Amino acid sequence: MLHFTLLSAQPTNWRKAKLITASGEPLILFDRYVRHLIRKGISNSTGSGYMGHAARFIDFCEAKSQKGFLLATSIYDLALEYEQYLLHEDLDLEGIPRKRTSPTSLPVIEAALKHFVRIYEAAPNIDFLAITTKIIQTTYSPNAQAKMKQHSLLGSVIRGSGEQRDRSKAGLFITIKSNRSQNTNAVKSFELDSIHLLFEGAKLHRDKCLYALLASGGIRTYEAEQLRIHPDHIDIKEQKIFIRSPFLESLPELSLDEWESLHWKGRSVNEVFLVAPWKALFFKHLDDYLTHEYNPHTDHDFLFQILKGPRKYRPLFTRCRSSKIDNFDSACLRMDIVPTKQSKLHSLRHSYGDYLYNWIPTPSGLGMPETYVWHNLGHADDRQMPRYAKLNIDSMNEKLRESEALLNNAEQIDTNTLRIEHYEREIQKIKNKTLGKVA
Template sequence: MLVNFFYTTSIHLGKRYHVLRSSDQDNFGKEFTPLSIHLRDLIESGSHQQSVRKSGPCVANFIDYFHIASKYITPTKSAINTVFREYHSYLTAGEDSFSETVRKVCETKPSPKVENSSSFNYHMQIIPFLKDLKNIYQTYEEYIENGLTADQPETSQLIDSLMKITPSMSKISKYEKAAMAHHITPMTAGSCKKQRRASYTGHIPYEESFAKTIEEHQFFPLDRITDLINNASSFRNACLYALIAATNARDSEADQILWQDINFSTREVLLRNPNTRSHPSEAYRGISEIDRNRLEWKGRGTELTVLLEPYGTLFFKKLEDYLRYEYKPSCGHNFVFHDKYGKPLFLCDYSTVILHQFKQAAAKALSDQPHLARRLGLHSLRHSNIYFFKNYLEHSQGQGLSDSELILLTGHSDIRSLQKYAKADREMLLEKIFLANHMRKNGNIKSSIEFQVKYLEERLEIFKNELKKQRKTEDSI
């Protein structure tokens, strides 16, 4: 929530960006030009539309916070840097912050109270703006000299204060040194030999996300996905759910597919990068350049998809129904999915058109688990697909695909991203250790073969009991 400003939008080189304007009575509607300069610079440097879209609100929210906080401090370099580093406390602790300044800010600008990882991501959008402030200010002065913007004393004072923010020297962690040694780009710059580095985020607790396993509320129960598809409010939605469950496509990859990406004879689906299509003007006919720049692509490394059953079969079945009863051939574009008016689905409001209808179908499919249904989103179907392939897929060499095999299916750019799907492996490890300790504690030391047989027998009994409980629950519904 902005207190001192509000947004409008503008277009530069075919891409939309946020324009921050003052809501002050005396300066109402006046543009905060430095942010506009920064966002236009991002566009000119080739940043994707989604990056520009995220950067605007993140920087604007910080400027709004800083503008309020500046009223409660003396404008010394030390105090200004403290206010900057307290922004993390504002984002995560809010009115419970240790800082009196942050608590005062929260009286007029409530904190979103996000997690550490979200705070870090917000800061990653702010830092490029702070680093480039001197160049931005030079451009801002040129605009004033050429009459392209009006001189605003409040803006000049605000920029002068922002320009006093400097990075601190932080110790390089062992993780970062190891990452640099293996040519993995972490969140740092510098040499492996250095012990400290300049950082704007050294005060923010770093959270290693790769090793954090997915929780129950992050993947859709495998045995209920078919129910979800059958409870969809339209054939279009049923197709979309089945496609993601079958291919582990991201939401944006699924709702942007074109008819030419589907081979009905071989029953294959390709997920293609919009930026690498050979004839983009033909492929994306019917939409403007501005809308074309809104197409998302998060770096999927392969077009290959392997359809997981029964969702692959359900996708093609529901697709036939969608074509017969809902698809509008006169829509004027090549996208498979559109709303009831023919507008491409990727251009529709995600919350109302996609997420809300998904949650309605999830509530019906998980009527016995309403707490879980409320927490799940469309992306949970991608998690379910990868979770299955990682842990349960039976094949000639055992069970579950290796990370090197999975990366060919999921399109992840970093193999470490697949670690979080190994939840079953971790549970099995803990069970093995518990069983071994129990047996050895009771003086029952067996050979390795005897131990393995005993372990498998007991684990089989556990699964049998779980299956009985599940069937009992289904019979009672």
């Protein structure tokens, strides 16, 4: 790179990475980017790669500013120029011959840059052009600097305009848009009929317990991993689970690095509506896990713990994401299951939504109203549901109890059986109605 030096970006220590300016000071915006990835639970290999992609993009922007090309340019326009540079330029920023980037590499680069853009948008007090403060002061007049801010993404945010921000939803790059649209139609839910096999394929009681919780509660993976052995989180006697923000609780037992691994997106309700048949399996595997693997003699009360390695018995959410995915894929492989490529553990959340909306048996038929499904998934944005729809908690729990009774203590889901039993009940209703009229 021409204008910056990237330090400590190897997979083993990328969390300490720094991007050093020509004056020898760390770039604040890059520090925030690193902390953002830590909170996201990015794996070591992915984090290391993202550091390099973001640093090279920042260096590219610096080179553009050195030549006076940042005038009236947003960060999104720079991303498009960077894409063209990667795909078509034969010389790097130093004039040295380079190998063009393959289009197949663009999705990873774009993912790294989209995280960077989010940090930029979340830090309106830090101007992207401040990276080149010294250059701007010596090259541009105050009037030119004002125009830069007027046309920059920061200016758009200040004015309340959403034109620039909307582009991040569609992606930063053009070349891979067709691939992205195909991926959105891919199946993301785990096969309902195979979920019980996933539990069998898991070697550890901890993983059986975790998978059963994700399937029965539809919660996000990080929400499950941040669950604590505490009455406010788990009521074993009543068989209830509650998800609460970790940032509203005191957690002095966590180190700074561990605390930065916490994550919270928000939920509309704290209570988790556990569904049969996986609800019973969760509490069964929970008992096995607490009996055989869980270590209660630690300085924290997080339920799920790391069970191997130098960080044994520390909270599971601090472990790299790739190792948890490897455990998940191994459990699938043992049972000859083909897992989804897009969402892995998160696919169980999709399955929960699919099951609740289309298959869960109720006295009135298969599936529950969309409003109930959205509430059960814990979406914090009520705009996803009709504004007039309100959830009655007692009614919801009553419907789940009715569903459990109809499943009659089954330990697995067979969608064909659910369909047959539903039609048999409907036929019986017609017969009863007919017999009533004859009588």
